[in-house]
Amino acid sequence: MSSEPWQMGEIAGPKKALIITKPAAIVGMLKKAKRALMVVGHEISNYDFEEDSAVDYMIRIAETFKIPILATAHTVSEFVNRSCYPVWWMSALDIANRLQDREWEGLDGKGQYDLALFIGIPYYMEWTILSGLKHSAPNLKTISLDRYYQPHATWSFPNIKIDEWLTHMKEILGQIEAK
């Protein structure tokens, strides 16, 4: 199954992301991963809901699956007053550069990651970063958790509306039954 990139000119090459049709697939990948990492950019604040914020959802997913959160840019400020869950911070490019280094020992010194989830980095910047990782980090699987199709990820949602995205997050957390 294929999809179109959100920004229409950002055409990828021959290898494109597989589309996530069922959030359960993400749950499966998170359970299967030996070392997973969640990378959260500043546009996470663009995901506005009446109830909880998207930041809260990310914290809950991270807590549920016991994966570290890394906040890029100044996004760590969104986390510090919200939760005692440990959040690392580093620029988007610095973490991408480390993820493609097989020798990197990870944020906690326990080894490189085999799965990285991305959300909230500006679309075109996340596009280029995921492209870099696609080419230079063959041992890393990437998932775009954004609601826009990211062709350079290993797996990505298609372009979906925000309420659909919220439903997916709730399904990942087991708060609602998958359809």
Place this chain on the structure above:
Amino acid sequence: MVYKLASRKSVHFKLDKLKSKLAEIDGLEVSIGKLMGEEWKEPFGPTPCPSLTTLREWDLKLLKRYKPFYLPYCDVCCLCTMGKCDLTAGKRGACGLDICAQQSRIVLLASCIGAATHIGHARHLVEHLIEKYGRDSPIDIGKSVSVDIQAPVTRLVYGEKPETLGDLEEVLDYVEKQVTQLLASTATGQEGDKLDFESKVFHAGMIDQVGMEVADMAQISAYGFPKADPEAPLVEIGMGVIDTKKPVILVIGHNVPPSVEIIDYMDEAGHSDSVEVAGICCTSIDATRYNPRAKIVGPISWQLRFIRSGMADVIVVDEQCIRTDVLMEAKRTMTPVIATAEKNCLGLTNRTLDLADEIVADLVEGKASGALIFDPEKVGEVAVRTAMLLAPKRAKFKVIPETKDIIEGAGECAQCRFTPCMRACPNNLPIREAMELAAQGELEGLSNLYEACIGCGRCESACTNELPIHSYIIGASEKRIKEEKFKIRSGRGAIQDVEIRRVGGPIVLGEIPGVIALVGCANYPKGGNEVAEIAEEFAKRRFIVATSGCSAMSIGMYRDEDGRNLYEVYPGEFDAGGIVNVGSCVSNPHIAGAAIKIASIFAKRKLRGNYEEIADYTHNRVGAVGIAWGAITQKAASIASGFWRLGVPVIVGPHGSKYRRMLLGRKDHKEDWYVYDARTGDKVFVGPCPEHLFYAAETKEEAMVMAAKLCMRPNDTPKGRMIKLAHYIDLHKRFYKVMPDDLHLLVRTEADLPITMKDEVKKILAEKGWKENVIPDPTLLPRLIHVKEEKHDE
């Protein structure tokens, strides 16, 4: 003395003794043409006129520390007929190239385009000025105000001290040759190594700096622009400052001679007060440097909105940064276009040899939509006369819709499910929602898009109903546009030697915490105000803020919380707390030149053909950082490359990640951060200073924190490092709400600790197991070690 040939036209030989049947000659010396070193007594350094590989070892030192991190913008290569070749994840193309080398190759191509553009501009300008003022016309960019070191970049690279316009031709011969050789190395089946491509990128950037310096020296000298004047006049900027009661001539581009001739013709014909000359992009900055009565509309992104506003009665384009659909857009408002450059003919008929009367008549009567005129003087006459005759007929005919038309048009919006308008927008602006509101009579949604709109018009191309969305945004912002009345300090040109004497010590010792150079184009992620906010933040903190081009304009088009213009609040001196507009894009070498002059004036290092030593100096001692927040073009890429080779880091905005590769340090790799102590030859850990060489920041907050950190240098004194750390920590805490996690890598001794944060930082250092270190006399070059010892190696 042995002289080196300056060009193929020059010959010099010396015979100590000649015996022949005809004569016996002692000490014969013959010179034909101009020779390097004739008048400048400073001995040559090791690398005058470097070729593609002369500085390769220096480049590889930098690239070992700042390794390329590739962000491929395209997975394939389509540059030859064996392709397209899929280069995904380790595959090689038919020629053998892999994705990394291909990215470096494209970066080199971009840098060659950028360098060729500036150098081509310089050649065009110098030839015109020689024709007008003569080959012997002197270079003077501020001799009377203490600019003894003119042309620091040219001296450093080319090894010559140009004194006349004619001298500049020889410098251009050299740089043109280099660009040709660089371009040749990108051919299929040529260079194949990624780092060698990167070294050539640095070479292109360095050559570009020379070309730009030549261009600005020529125009400052010949046209009498402000000469290193910190009090260069404040001039008007913004769409609201244009007097639309008068005929208006809009100039767009970078090459100022046509604008100069327009202004001169107006003066000569007595029309100075009856016609308005306004410009977009760098040619407008240079027009105000020539005559402060000229006005600036705004940065590159103001083109579509101003043309469609109908305010311009004639549009004159020269070269670079011009919308390629300018003729099509101008036709809609019945505005004739005069193209003036061989590089940008727009499909127009060449009227250079026609009589001005005939061209004016054709343009006024609408028989021609434009004209191609290569003679700037004729452009001046035709533009002014046409504007005066056409203005009453056009009556400022515009295609920006009125409110009722916007509401009606928005009602036709299909509210497409997959929002092609938003998805075409570089900044992902919520256009569909704004259109929905507009259809209900509420235009605030559209006007809210104005600040972050970069004026590309892609939303209109994508609209399934072909609605003029950009025009709706402009129409909805009419009130705001009328209030666009600001000031910008006209470009001052070079930095005075006396200013360098005053700040050289404090910068090198770290007591002035850094030089922040805000340069480049206007592809901002969230509008130009972010550039102004960065400038204000660092000026308040008493950094030196230098600027040029569209960034300088964005700084002008902002008011602080007290409603004040930053150029009126902060002085134009190259000193702590100054906001220093050097001028247009080709003025950028004055910023690099200031760093170079610090090495020369403050540290007494030799300049002439001594690139590696000076770059080692600036990299280790001069806390300068470039920020190109809205970089768009290949020219911006080559400008950045010129700073990299000097070891000066550059930050770009998030769109800058599309430049395909970054040059990133790894602060967790301790082994990367050693320098030689020139006093002892010992290798000393100095921490990640500066951490990166080329870096895209996601937000302005991140850019500010990183810029403060990238100003740290191994040479900082404890007092200097204390000041720099205080700014870094303060900004980090303000934007990130936490303390930095790398202080143990940046603090060398307890004396570095900011006094007010001492306890907090000491606690962190203790947790990290920090140990005190020495502060070296830093260099990356073993040959600069004072005491020769066996302990060092390359």
